[in-house]
Amino acid sequence: MSTEWPIIVQDIPGKGKGVIAARAIVPGELVLLEAPLFTLPSDYDNSAVLAKLAALTESEQRQFLSLTNCHQGRLPPPLGTCKTNALPCGDQSSSYGDRAERVGIFLMGSRFNSSCVQNVNNFWDDALQKISFRALKNIAAEEELCICYTELFATRENRQYKSKLGFGFECVCPACTLPPKEQKASDARRTTVGRLYGEISQCGNQPSLGLRKVKLVIQLLKEEGILECTGAIYYYDGFQFCVSCSDKRNAKQWVRKALEAETLGRGPDTSGAKMYRRYMENPSQHMAFGLLRKQNLAGPDN
Numbered sequence: 001m002s003t004e005w006p007i008i009v010q011d012i013p014g015k016g017k018g019v020i021a022a023r024a025i026v027p028g029e030l031v032l033l034e035a036p037l038f039t040l041p042s043d044y045d046n047s048a049v050l051a052k053l054a055a056l057t058e059s060e061q062r063q064f065l066s067l068t069n070c071h072q073g074r075l076p077p078p079l080g081t082c083k084t085n086a087l088p089c090g091d092q093s094s095s096y097g098d099r100a101e102r103v104g105i106f107l108m109g110s111r112f113n114s115s116c117v118q119n120v121n122n123f124w125d126d127a128l129q130k131i132s133f134r135a136l137k138n139i140a141a142e143e144e145l146c147i148c149y150t151e152l153f154a155t156r157e158n159r160q161y162k163s164k165l166g167f168g169f170e171c172v173c174p175a176c177t178l179p180p181k182e183q184k185a186s187d188a189r190r191t192t193v194g195r196l197y198g199e200i201s202q203c204g205n206q207p208s209l210g211l212r213k214v215k216l217v218i219q220l221l222k223e224e225g226i227l228e229c230t231g232a233i234y235y236y237d238g239f240q241f242c243v244s245c246s247d248k249r250n251a252k253q254w255v256r257k258a259l260e261a262e263t264l265g266r267g268p269d270t271s272g273a274k275m276y277r278r279y280m281e282n283p284s285q286h287m288a289f290g291l292l293r294k295q296n297l298a299g300p301d302n
């Protein structure tokens with residue numbers, strides 16, 4: 001199926017259908033913006049799905065039923081199809097414990113397969129009431145575009161468990177098929193990032209230590225090839241440590257990086273991007289400005 005977007009939905013060996021690049025795609029490029037066929041509260045059941053289906057046209061119902069159902073024989077088909085394909089309509093990161101209040105079914109967006117080194121980010125744009133998919137990296141023509149269904153900051157074993165249980169597949173992405181020694185190092189990097197996330201939030205009164213941990217997380221994410229999808233929050237942490245010490249110069253550098261990361265994965269018009277732009281103009285607007293002893297900390301490494 002070819003579309004107005006730079007992507008094609010086609011059969012992918014071993015994965016059913018998937019999305020590939022129709023041409024070379026650059027980082028930050030919007031590859032799909034799509035309205036949902038319908039949305040549901042995230043704790044939906046089969047009768048909620050049936051009520052939504054009843055409101056669709058026959059052609060829409062057929063299109064919904066043509067989506068994959070990896071829960072065949074275990075769940076009623078409408079529910080199984082939703083569980084296989086629903087995407088968050090709101091902030092959701094299982095790694096950070098956020099859960100979107102609603103989910104949606106998207107006829108094209110639901111065709112993105114999963115990789116633990118995703119090259120695309122999905123983001124629900126509340127203002128547009130559409131989901132956007134943006135390239136996080138350079139993607140070559142005919143390369144597959146993938147989002148991530150599982151927890152990024154978990155070991156391979158835990159990620160595999162979730163992929164198998166929730167979506168019925170064994171992940172063979174680059175991060176899940178490393179030789180044993182490298183696999184161990186990758187697991188260690190991901191679990192360390194998960195641990196440091198909690199530790200950074202406890203460093204409010206120790207900005208130098210907090211900043212060192214931020215830099216370590218960024219380094220680990222870079223080594224893992226997943227900085228692009230999660231970087232913004234860590235750059236913003238770096239900004240907050242600097243503003244708390246009235247270090248405007250370094251604060252501006254951190255928030256500039258946060259803005260770049262936000263724009264890359266979510267676009268230039270999100271509430272986060274607007275906030276980062278405001279703080280770039282004037283870091284002292286942040287409520288933590290000057291809370292701690294004035295000192296110069298450090299900016300991002302590059």
Ligand SMILES: C[S@@+](CC[C@H](N)C(=O)[O-])C[C@H]1O[C@@H](n2cnc3c(N)ncnc32)[C@H](O)[C@@H]1O
Pocket residue numbers: 014015016017018067068070084085110111112113114115167168169170171172173
């Ligand atoms: C949301 S659908 C994605 C599109 C789907 N492949 C299709 O044909 O419509 C989720 C299903 O795709 C398949 N899938 C997703 N990522 C995969 C991967 N990395 N390897 C194998 N199968 C995958 C699994 O069957 C999963 O239940």
